[in-house]
Amino acid sequence: MKLAVAGAGAFGTGLAISLAANGPVTLWARDADAAAEISKARENVQRLPGHPLPENINVTSNLAALIDADTILLAIPAQKLGEWLKVNADHFADKRLVACCKGIDQSTLRGPVAQIEAHVPSAICAMLTGPSFAADIANHLPTALTLACNDVDEGAYLQACLSTPTLRLYLSQDVIGAELGGALKNVIAIACGVCMGAGFGESARAAVITRGFAEMRRIGTALGADPETLTGLSGFGDLALTCTSDGSRNYRFGLSIGSAQDFDTATTVEGAATAVSVSNLAQKHDLDLPICRVVADLASGKIDPETALATLLARPLRKE
Numbered sequence: 008m009k010l011a012v013a014g015a016g017a018f019g020t021g022l023a024i025s026l027a028a029n030g031p032v033t034l035w036a037r038d039a040d041a042a043a044e045i046s047k048a049r050e051n052v053q054r055l056p057g058h059p060l061p062e063n064i065n066v067t068s069n070l071a072a073l074i075d076a077d078t079i080l081l082a083i084p085a086q087k088l089g090e091w092l093k094v095n096a097d098h099f100a101d102k103r104l105v106a107c108c109k110g111i112d113q114s115t116l117r118g119p120v121a122q123i124e125a126h127v128p129s130a131i132c133a134m135l136t137g138p139s140f141a142a143d144i145a146n147h148l149p150t151a152l153t154l155a156c157n158d159v160d161e162g163a164y165l166q167a168c169l170s171t172p173t174l175r176l177y178l179s180q181d182v183i184g185a186e187l188g189g190a191l192k193n194v195i196a197i198a199c200g201v202c203m204g205a206g207f208g209e210s211a212r213a214a215v216i217t218r219g220f221a222e223m224r225r226i227g228t229a230l231g232a233d234p235e236t237l238t239g240l241s242g243f244g245d246l247a248l249t250c251t252s253d254g255s256r257n258y259r260f261g262l263s264i265g266s267a268q269d270f271d272t273a274t275t276v277e278g279a280a281t282a283v284s285v286s287n288l289a290q291k292h293d294l295d296l297p298i299c300r301v302v303a304d305l306a307s308g309k310i311d312p313e314t315a316l317a318t319l320l321a322r323p324l325r326k327e
């Protein structure tokens with residue numbers, strides 16, 4: 008396998024460092040200055056400081072070097088992926104493209120693999136997702152992820168090539184379930200952050216995680232996911248991590264809303280846009296997703312935490 012990672016953010020850099028244990032990796036950044044800086048420092052000081060790059064990572068902004076790979080991990084934020092694929096589609100025909108971002112595009116309501124399929128129909132698509140902070144995989148801490156691919160043989164090949172002694176990939180054919188789990192857990196993580204930031208308490212957070220998980224299963228089932236996938240690493244596993252750790256930017260974004268603190272708007276917070284996408288999908292499919300709905304309104308500043316809480320508690324009592 009000739010491997011490259013597109014997107015030299017925190018996760019792209021972490022993945023490159025982790026996978027360099029298996030062989031050479033090209034790490035592509037869109038910005039020439041950023042690529043030169045990372046290459047010279049042998050560290051991504053801006054996005055993943057404190058994690059030296061092994062010698063076999065070639066950092067570049069040269070698209071030709073990216074296209075030279077046969078397998079490309081896409082670590083570009085979900086809201087930007089479609090446009091990037093559209094512009095570069097011709098270069099990626101027949102390649103293995105592995106989506107590593109977590110979100111649902113606001114304008115098309117597509118997940119990352121659906122975006123690849125739409126823009127590069129000849130590509131072999133897969134999704135790599137699950138509980139994994141960039142710093143943890145860069146540190147070679149033990150991590151387990153889901154590798155989802157419709158094609159059994161290609162999936163098995165990717166699983167073998169992208170696993171390392173510390174990065175353990177579990178194989179799935181349920182691409183929709185894997186896409187949805189990663190996207191939705193970010194929305195629920197924001198809700199949990201709000202809950203803790205506003206002082207609603209840990210019991211309330213446990214309720215948000217549990218009822219949020221019910222919403223994940225509800226929409227997942229409606230959109231054709233295998234509910235079992237949502238109980239796995241890409242769903243429940245990532246939900247558990249992101250809803251309970253301030254290592255998560257989505258959770259921290261929620262904390263800032265809950266405690267009325269400023270938040271750096273340049274930070275990648277996938278759950279904010281995805282909450283809107285999910286609410287639109289819910290409307291389209293006539294689904295009741297109250298937590299996702301209030302997160303969309305909280306993230307856009309339409310309501311405050313007290314109003315969100317009152318909205319959720321005022322709902323009719325129902326069966327679990």
Ligand SMILES: NC(=O)C1=CN([C@@H]2O[C@H](COP(=O)(O)OP(=O)(O)OC[C@H]3O[C@@H](n4cnc5c(N)ncnc54)[C@H](OP(=O)(O)O)[C@@H]3O)[C@@H](O)[C@H]2O)C=CC1
Nearest residue numbers: 014015016017018019083084085087108109139140141275
């Ligand atoms: N960080 C983590 O621990 C994890 C992140 N993820 C997922 O990985 C994805 C990326 O997150 P992460 O790396 O952390 O985010 P960062 O904010 O650290 O980096 C985003 C990267 O994407 C690049 N980028 C942004 N817009 C475009 C564009 N239009 N075209 C090409 N490149 C672009 C940025 O380049 P530039 O610097 O030039 O703007 C930057 O290199 C997200 O979907 C996230 O959910 C998944 C698991 C863990």
Ligand SMILES: O=C(CO)COP(=O)(O)O
Nearest residue numbers: 137138139140255256257
């Ligand atoms: O997806 C992640 C861990 O699995 C990272 O979460 P954040 O994007 O919230 O930081």
